[in-house]
Amino acid sequence: MKKINRFSIKTVLWLQVLVLSCIIGSCKKNEGFNTEPVSTDKTKPGVVTNIKVKNFNGGAYITYDLPTSENILYVQAKYKINDRTARETKSSYYSDTVMVDGFADVKDYEVTLTTVSRANVSSDPVTVTVHPATPFYKLIKPSVKITTDFGGVAISALNPNRKEIGVILVSLSKTTELLEVVDQHYTNTDTITYSVRGYASVPIKFGVYLTDKFGNVSDTTIVTLTPLFETQLDKSKFSVYRQASDSEIGYGWDLPYLWDGKVDGYSNGWHTNPGTGKPMQCTFGIGPTTQLSRIKIYERPLEYAFFHGNPKNFTIWGSNAASPADVVLPQSAPAGTVVGDWVNLSNYRYPNPPSGLSPGFTNAADEKFVMAGVDFLVPAAAPPVKYLRILVHDTWGQGDAAHLMEVTVFGKPL
Structure with a gap:
């Protein structure tokens, strides 16, 4: 039997690896224009x-x-x-x-x-x-509307081609007496509609113009508007209006904690009892009949941000009846739907984590976002109410219990 030369076999294997590496190294990916060595031919090329x-x-x-x-x-x-x-x-x-x-x-x-x-x-x-046709930012501009809203203005426009567009709001500065940028809204949605708030109910000069991703700027529409009066409702006038269909309270987090002004995450809020199923809801009075403008929701922050029982999709129902009768409300209904003494003011979805991280893996910036509260606008067409019902459809943790830290309500008491 012939003896095997181990050294020769090893040498052959190494040579095979070397050859394979050379072959792989020679197969370069085409990265663009510079795919071949620079030419030494300095001849001026012909024209197109x-x-x-x-x-x-x-x-x-x-x-x-x-x-x-x-x-x-x-x-x-x-x-x-x-x-x-x-x-x-x-x-x-x-x-x-x-x-x-x-x-x-x-x-x-x-x-x-x-x-x-x-x-x-x-x-x-x-x-x-x-000779280009009309650029999209100019096509969109005629559809822009700016109207009064609670505490500010409402802006709308149509963008059927879903082009990237910036809607820039300016207002007259009392200090400089110039129109200065106060809000920039960038979007590619087909229907643009949003509000900018925080203004007193006095005549104010506003302007709005459009810009595109190339830095082109449209002309400015200038109007003088008086924002509708808006105030934060007095929470001392809030009251529990418990109904048979309301969720059972869990962990002693009873409803009055929902308007005690504490949003730190260490205090109590409203918490339903796990295992009691849907609906996950609560009902309370807000004092006087009010034309609502917005409702600020404070979900449970810290390690609960975008997790656990924090609501993800929910509906706010309202009633102006003296003593609204209880009724089991549908889990899905269009805004404006009336069921018994209750009307669907609007359906809402809590925003995704600003960081872009997946829920459950959020960071400190996301926790800060939750701690600051989120405004949910009530449509101007919604009727005045004096009772609210929060109906939670699902939570970030996909469990069977919901919790909130605080609710602050804004509008015009009638």
Whole structure:
């Protein structure tokens, strides 16, 4: 029997590994334009020809024929989109089209096209004129409305193409006597609607304009509005109005703790008893009949933030009856639904953690967000009420018990 040379086998194995490593190392990923060694050919490349333009909202597609050369790396377009901003767009030699966008107006713009070689040598420039259609920020602007709201203004607009847009609110500063930015709202939703509050009920000059991701700015709509009067309701006038359908209290966290002003997470709040099932709800009086504007909810903070029995989806029902009769309310109903003496003021969802972290793995910033409370706006069309019922559909912990630290109510007592 021939003796095996262990040294030779080991050598062969190492050689195989080395060869395999070389093969793997030679298979580079295509990262973009610089996929091959820089050329030493300093010849000026030819220009693009047979140029055609297809305009769209705020931009244009420019198609062309490339010059015959294997040394071309990309085609570069240079252009100004407004009086302040110049842009550059590049298109690989694999393509016959370059897109230019971000133009502020509907007018002629000059775009300079150059062919660039692998040796970074540019061709002579070729100028083409584009005439973009109306940019989206200008299409959206006519739909913008600014109206009075409780303690401020309500802003709405339509964005059917779901473009990224910024709605900027300005108001007259008493100090500088200039219109200064007081709120910036960025969104790509198709229907924009929100409120900015915190103003006294006196005439105030407001303005609103739109901006897009390229920094273009629309004209400003300026109005003078008087925000509707809003005040925080006196919690000393709140009262328990326990009903048979209300949840059983757990751990001694009885309903009056819900308006005792303590939100630290160490004090008591309202807590339902686990194991008693749904509905998870409580009912209480708020004193005088009030046209509600918003309800600030303080969920349980610290390690309970976005976890445990903190409500995730809930509905607030109201009644203006002298002694509203109890009724088992539906777990799902549109705002405005009337059941017995009760009306659905609105359906709500508590915001996701601001950090973007998954619930249960939140950080100190998320805990601070919970501690500060969250405003939930009551639609202006909602009727005046003097009793509230909070109906919790599900919690962040997906359990069968709900808890809150505090509820603060705002509006105009009638």
